[in-house]
Amino acid sequence: NAGVTQTPKFQVLKTGQSMTLQCAQDMNHNSMYWYRQDPGMGLRLIYYSASEGTTDKGEVPNGYNVSRLNKREFSLRLESAAPSQTSVYFCASSADRGRLGYTFGSGTRLTVV
Amino acid sequence: QKEVEQDPGPLSVPEGAIVSLNCTYSNSAFQYFMWYRQYSRKGPELLMYTYSSGNKEDGRFTAQVDKSSKYISLFIRDSQPSDSATYLCAMSGETSGSRLTFGEGTQLTVNP
Numbered sequence: 001n002a003g004v005t006q007t008p009k010f011q012v013l014k015t016g017q018s019m020t021l022q023c024a025q026d027m028n029h030n031s032m033y034w035y036r037q038d039p040g041m042g043l044r045l046i047y048y049s050a051s052e053g054t055t056d057k058g059e060v061p062n063g064y065n066v067s068r069l070n071k072r073e074f075s076l077r078l079e080s081a082a083p084s085q086t087s088v089y090f091c092a093s094s095a096d097r098g099r100l101g102y103t104f105g106s107g108t109r110l111t112v113v
Numbered sequence: 114q115k116e117v118e119q120d121p122g123p124l125s126v127p128e129g130a131i132v133s134l135n136c137t138y139s140n141s142a143f144q145y146f147m148w149y150r151q152y153s154r155k156g157p158e159l160l161m162y163t164y165s166s167g168n169k170e171d172g173r174f175t176a177q178v179d180k181s182s183k184y185i186s187l188f189i190r191d192s193q194p195s196d197s198a199t200y201l202c203a204m205s206g207e208t209s210g211s212r213l214t215f216g217e218g219t220q221l222t223v224n225p
Contacts, residue, residue: 040121041217099145100162101149101203106155
């Protein structure tokens with residue numbers, strides 16, 4: 001009964017370092033998403049994968065890359081972290097093209113110093 | 114202008130009050146409407162789901178959609194301190210693909 005699992009939960013990076021945020025879901029959902037959440041900005045879509053084998057840019061894709069490894073896993077990579085990428089990152093998944101809503105993970109709190 | 118507008122609050126009410134949370138939207142193609150609840154330092158969780166216009170009730174929670182006014186509401190009756198959270202509206206339509214458009218969220222505090 002895990003739902004959407006994100007790792008790590010917390011991370012501190014130095015400017016210029018790289019890292020990959022991992023996300024896995026066990027609900028057999030087709031679609032997966034990466035959001036960032038910042039005070040006063042709400043949830044902003046970074047990238048999404050409507051189905052296995054496809055990925056598309058969202059509202060704020062610059063500085064990020066994604067990989068839909070298989071139906072269960074969707075990773076987000078920061079190649080060269082910047083302080084502007086300090087945020088809380090949420091992964092989500094959905095069935096039925098999101099019409100019945102998303103299931104979110106518990107988030108990754110990332111600080112770039 | 115944002116597609117979905119939601120007053121961020123904060124909103125503070127006494128325990129037992131009726132709470133009204135609202136969102137307005139501009140895209141007339143939206144047909145699927147949701148409310149999420151997000152506790153501090155947690156991920157959003159789906160609270161209510163409504164298709165097209167009308168009302169939906171689940172315990173102390175009622176979701177209303179008025180498509181003619183492009184306005185959705187969430188009412189919480191007999192509010193409890195455990196309802197203290199941020200509430201986000203979200204919506205999509207046939208042309209949205211699998212993407213939801215979220216409001217910014219309203220921060221609610223229910224005081225004992």
